[in-house]
Amino acid sequence: MSAAQTIGKAIGTDGLRLLTPLLVLSAGCVLVMLQIAWRRSNTLSAWLAGLVLLASLLLLPYGTSGPRQVTPMLLFDSYFVFTAILVLLSSLAVAVFAHAYLSRLGSGPSDEFYLLLLIATLGAVVMLASDHFISFFLGLETLSVALLGLIGYPRHRPLAAEAAMKYLVLAGSSSAFLLFGIALLYAVSGTLAFAASSVMPSALPHPGLYRLVALALIVTGIGFKLSVVPFHMWAPDVYEGAPAPVGAFIAVVSKLSVFTVLVRYFLAEPGNASHATNVAVALFAVLSMLVGNVLALTQDNLKRLLAYSSIAHLGYLLVAFLAAGRFGLQASSYYLAAYAVTTVGAFGAISLLSSGGEVADEGALAEWRGLFWRRPALASALSLMLLSLAGIPPTMGFIAKAFILVAGVDRLLVLPVTALVLGSIIGLYYYLRVIVVLLSPLPSGAGSAEQEEERPQRLARLPLGGVLALGGLCVLLVGLGAWPQALLPTLVGAAPRATQARAATRSVVLHLAEDRP
């Protein structure tokens, strides 16, 4: 039996149905490419990309019964559906914000932005479904390469070019770490599947040692991608240089998909989560929460501030990961949702006030002075996002943080919980500082026509699509914050795979493993 036939059998017709969201995304990339060749138009591309994302969202396998493996590479379960909804909705919001943002881009056409966005989203969705190091790595690289183009998209900005360069170097080196770790794991276990670590008795002299080194390398690579301390140096520069909608994409989609892989891999097999990795992750979490929050204190650029805050938030998320068990997974899932809504919203507010044609985004805090009195609705929305990041009710951020505390206290994670409380108190200070700036009286003389002339987007009407998207995010933020029960049942179902389901798929894995030449 040839390998192609084996795989064809493994996919089957219902496998094909599960794959449709991915296929739609891939076809969408081609479609947008063709459209660009046919006629260049920012609006047309944006609509097309939005429709592709929507179609993919509609075709997700809702209500699937149990996890279903399609080829050894991909695993579709309710956890995939949940995270894919988050990723696709975030991408959709990014596309909406980007449309207005790019409409005044001077340095080149704006259509390819959406193409890159779709490719990056495709990579992220592949990662969400990955159950195998090959699919994980392919997805990761698809995402990273496309993201590189997105970061450097406004070519006239030196900062964007610098950020893209930094991201390139970093993505390359962290991928190298990952690859080396994956290779070592392969040497030990003879398979690249997440859940088949003990398929083959190892021929190596000290399998335990190799495993440990492999895990260290993998955790390092993932740490870089998640930008947790001590692998966080790149984040502020890249966030600052990247266009604001892309900032949202990096902060949410790329981190969310890598975090999902982390959860999937370490929960796939009890043996995967060794004591050493747990200690390392706990260390990263505590450091991220403390260092991220402390470094954010002195920032006077909103994008940099959000970068440090996202470092801290990844630390909170890792606490939920550490507390995996009764509440940990639900807590991390809810946190992912809250983080996605909030971060997309905050970057969305920045991109609404910025324009791709400018030399830089409206990141400097001084530019935001008195926004409450110039644009009360936008300022209220941004304040709501900041309050959610700080964990104040009645927003999702509050429930999310409380949920993580529930999980952490339940598992008696004393040190991480202490760091979480300390970090939150520090965090409060800088989030409030931004709100204070928004509330400050307008600088005298500002608002006069001459001063405003150089920044036309300040006086212009806000784009309708962006306003609607931001309003929708605010409604979600408060609605799900005041009524979390609307989301929780979904989260309970969305646990990444039940371990017993592995037995059914084990045979396929074994089969391919033996196929190895």
Next chain:
Amino acid sequence: MILPLLVIVPVIGGVLCYLAGLRGGTAPRGLALATLLFDAILLIPLTAAHPAGSWIAHFEAPWIPSLGISLRFDLDGLSLLLLWLTLLLGIASVLISWREITHRTGAYHLCLLSTTAGVLGVFIATDLFLFFFLWELMLVPMYFLIAVWGHERRMHAAIKFFLFTQGSGLLMLVAILALAFLHQRATGELTFNYFALLGTPMSRSSSMLLMLGFFIAFAVKLPVVPVHGWLPDTHTQAPTAGSVLLAGILLKTGAYGLIRFTVPLFPEAAHRFAPVAMALGVLGILYGALLAIAQNDMKRLVAYSSISHLGFVLVGVFAWNTLALQGVVVQMIAHGISTGALFILVGALQDRMHTRDMREMGGLWQTLPRLSGTFLFFAVASLGLPGLGNFVGEFLILLGAWHAAPWAAVLSATGLVMAAIYALLLMQRTFFGRPVKQRRLADLSARHRGVMAAMVAGLVGLGVIPQPVLNLAAPALGQLVQGEAR
């Protein structure tokens, strides 16, 4: 069903105020007043009810069932009294900001009403998670009240206020969660229901730790002396209505939390901790009074006097007998009225003279006879003149404390002498003596006079016939004290 309505009505009213404010004009003020009056009307049938036990009303609905969290409100006499205090001071705040607040009135009343809603909820929530939710919720609008409509150093004060209260709140959240899990380990049921969590078995050390988690959060709010740093700044910088809400009701949430949660949930640990807590209370009384004597800024003086008065509350709570608790309840109400009134009067003075510095005042009695007379009344109320509410409260607390710890009663009593010093100094320096500058100032407006008359009446009533208030609180306090004896 009335209980959640009590909380929801001000929120809806606040949103309406905001919407009305977008058009400009004075509509938000009337709307806010109507909302609070409507809330007060809702409360009347509950006050008239004669329940069998100590609990007057109850409401329960699921909220986050998977974590055992529900929307659960219960009302007893203690809560009822504090609800009335909240609503009446809320109405007073709306009335006195009628002229003071001229810009962004819609947003202002939204903040004011949602603070009130949060406080109302805190006083009746009996699900610990819900309690914490509302506890945090009331901070945000208060923060905006200070940060937008406050005085010269408002941002600094607002941030300080928020950091102190929110930070200590997180400690309490951890303690609440730990308590819920301890309860689950003992009974197998995960719940945040206050009544279920009462009497959770736990080890000595963990009960002490959890008790401290609760205590610190409430101590910051009360405030107790080592963690009082936010109060003088916040009071000084807040707009008048903000100060009234802060002193009148927000600080009372701390006292309420101690009575309702800290001691009943951890009776044994609280008993062991009582000497320390009472010592802190005595320290607060003396330290607050001492600093009040030294102030030049009138608002700061009143703020420090507030710390001193609330030291009595701490002493009374940890004396934990019926007498002392009755005193605490009366003291809370009397302090709410008298300090609230003092802040209103100081605010009125500041509006007229554009300063709070007593060195620039003096001899104001001739110019402002009505304001000065009223001020004298509340100043002597604050120093504990017999016949007024504060005297009843402090006297009962001292009596109760004498039974529990004579040393605390003796030391606390010296605070009364110091109260006389700062209150009379305040009068002397501001209203008597030689005028610093000659100027013509408008006396109290009719609206202010009306509010003041009501507050005077309340304080006199509380001082002469405190029995109705004590009767209302008696079943609730009786049950709390008995619960501890069990």
